Amino acid sequence: MKKKVVSVILCVAMIAAMVVGCTTKAPTSGGDDKKDDGEKKDSYKVGITIQSLKNDYWAGVMGKLEELLKEKGWDYTLQDCSDNAGTQVSQVENFITSGCDMIMVHPSDADALETVCQQAMDEGIKVMCWDDPMENTTANWILDNTALGNEIGKTASAFINEHYTADKPAEVCVIGKPSTKVLLERANGIKEGLEENCDKGNYKIVAEVDGLEANEAQTNVESVLQANPDCTVFVGVGAGAMIGSNEALLQKFGGAGKIPENVGVITTDVTMQQLESLQAGDEAVRAIVGFEGSSTDTAKACLEMYERILSGEDFSGDKHNVVRPVKAIDKDSVEEIIKGM
Structure with a gap:
């Protein structure tokens, strides 16, 4: 009889332990098979x-x-x-x-x-x-892609205001990718920045082309230069726009060291190729609007x-x-x- 009582007590204790074990499991945000919210781990x-x-x-x-x-x-x-x-x-x-x-x-x-x-x-x-x-x-x-565009336009405006007047306005090409929402916002911000910061009447936008990647930008800028040989300022939404347009301008003017001081490219993104062109000082790259830095x-x-x-x-x-x-x-x-x- 005593053995039976002991067995019953042990069974009850085991069941209780199992219940406690189940009910003290860390809760999740929506089901036991989901990940713990804010779980701290050494590796993810x-x-x-x-x-x-x-x-x-x-x-x-x-x-x-x-x-x-x-x-x-x-x-x-x-x-x-x-x-x-x-x-x-x-x-x-x-x-x-x-x-x-x-x-x-x-x-x-x-x-x-x-x-x-x-x-x-x-x-x-x-x-x-x-x-x-x-x-x-x-x-x-x-x-804030509109604000980023504004900053690109503002930076380009400083260059335009230094080199151009209402009597001899800068011809500007905007390089973007309007099919991508954030890049359309960025390009529109660039145009707003130019309008707000350029001296009255000292620039006109003569072309708007696609150019997210360098090869595409170079091809399209070469076409712009054929149709508008006096286009000298290129603003864009990314690194590809700068790299491609800079290469097109180097070819037009005969290479580094031969770019007129009133010819310039200003875009965003930060790549080593952009930075080296800016550092060289004898190419068309004049400024880059970056983010955190490198x-x-x-x-x-x-x-x-x-x-x-x-x-x-x-x-x-x-x-x-x-x-x-x-x-x-x-x-x-x-x-x-x-x-x-």
């Missing part, structure tokens, strides 16, 4: 999909970001969607399936990614968007955002969009930026 799994690695700026920053992720020992996958929204959606779906802790998207088409990013969040995966103020993300790391500076700032998001920081409401700073780089500051490349 990150999926990254960007528009294109053919873009010199992105290739440079992503290269530095990869170095930093390797140093931290994180597991990561970096993919290029070739500016195809359908491909990018599939990449995000694969990141979800592979069990990423966080996914970063640099959208080809932000609207096309909203649904799949929500699916990722439903699985407890953090989602960061670089460039677009998306809705279905943990946080967006963005530029490619290394931007990669570090991006990784800091990863860590903030993965730590469970609150990015709700007005904190959802984290706006990046911008600043102009000229011949006086270029050497310091190059040190960090």
